[in-house]
Amino acid sequence: MNVPRSLLSSAGAPSPPALPQFAHIRRYWDAQHNVFAAKLLPGEYYVTLHGEMICTVLGSCVSACVRDRASGIGGMNHFMLPLDRSQGESAWADASSAATRYGNVAMERLINDLLKAGAKRSNLEFKLVGGGKVLAAMTDVGAGNIEFVRSYMRTESFVVAGEDLGDIYPRKVHFHPDTGRVRVKKLQSTRNDTIFARERSYLQQVSSTPQTGDVELF
Numbered sequence: 001m002n003v004p005r006s007l008l009s010s011a012g013a014p015s016p017p018a019l020p021q022f023a024h025i026r027r028y029w030d031a032q033h034n035v036f037a038a039k040l041l042p043g044e045y046y047v048t049l050h051g052e053m054i055c056t057v058l059g060s061c062v063s064a065c066v067r068d069r070a071s072g073i074g075g076m077n078h079f080m081l082p083l084d085r086s087q088g089e090s091a092w093a094d095a096s097s098a099a100t101r102y103g104n105v106a107m108e109r110l111i112n113d114l115l116k117a118g119a120k121r122s123n124l125e126f127k128l129v130g131g132g133k134v135l136a137a138m139t140d141v142g143a144g145n146i147e148f149v150r151s152y153m154r155t156e157s158f159v160v161a162g163e164d165l166g167d168i169y170p171r172k173v174h175f176h177p178d179t180g181r182v183r184v185k186k187l188q189s190t191r192n193d194t195i196f197a198r199e200r201s202y203l204q205q206v207s208s209t210p211q212t213g214d215v216e217l218f
Contacts, residue, residue: 009036016050019117027052033174040078043101047075047113051178057187058130058171060142062103062149065127066110067177068119074177075114079106081141082148103148126153127182128163129173142166 006028007015015027015036022038025046030037033053038046040056040063048054054076056063067074080101099105115121128149131142146165153160162182164171169186176182 007036010034016048016052019047019049019113021113022046030055035176040076042078042080043106045075045077045100045106045110045113047073047110047117048177049073049117051176054175054177056173058173059132059134060130060140060145062128062130062142062145062165063173063175064107064110064149065129065173065175065177065182066114067125067180068114068123069125069180070120070123071118072178073114073117073119074175074180075110076173076175077106077110079103079145082144103145103152107149107152124158125161125180126158127161127175127180128153128165129182129184130171131165132167132169132171134168134170136168 009015009029010031015029018025018027018038025044026039026041028037028039029035030053035051035053037053037055038048040046040054042061046054051072054065054074056076056078058078061078061080063076063078065074065076077100082103100109111121111124114124131146131149133140133142143166149165150160152158161180164184167186172185172187174181174183
């Protein structure tokens with residue numbers, strides 16, 4: 001079977017298999033980190049059993065980086081809004097990732113898939129990232145996402161091992177489930193027009209409402 005070049009390591013080894021429900025997630029060999037990686041778009045989530053890196057870019061969205069401390073099974077989500085209150089009339093209803101654009105669904109599906117893959121609830125470690133107010137003149141969606149995820153953690157009696165939430169910056173996130181390392185780079189706003197355009201699009205649908213250093217979440 002021919003393997004796409006992007007799914008071969010620098011030594012020519014193929015990527016580890018993805019779980020069937022994540023066949024649509026973009027994966028590739030990351031030469032900088034010397035590891036296979038999965039890149040999440042808004043509304044997506046991913047679980048790995050093989051020590052892959054999971055990465056994404058966040059504006060007002062939030063990601064939960066979750067792993068089993070004993071086995072290294074881990075995953076990450078990327079949700080855009082806290083709760084789906086559309087009662088089936090959401091503008092995203094026809095999208096494959098519609099449900100997991102909302103925090104309540106994204107958290108439940110990520111945790112359930114981790115448990116199905118062999119993780120134990122008592123071993124789960126959580127690190128939370130995102131929720132920036134990246135559009136100063138518009139509704140603070142990030143604050144709502146932060147309020148939701150903190151409330152969710154309290155309600156479910158999960159302990160937060162680390163977080164980088166709020167502020168005004170977009171963030172690039174790299175998560176290594178096998179070690180638990182989360183690397184967060186806050187991005188200079190003037191270089192992220194794509195993120196801002198996406199944020200404005202989120203808010204339109206709701207209403208129809210200098211490069212900095214890296215952060216390590218140990």
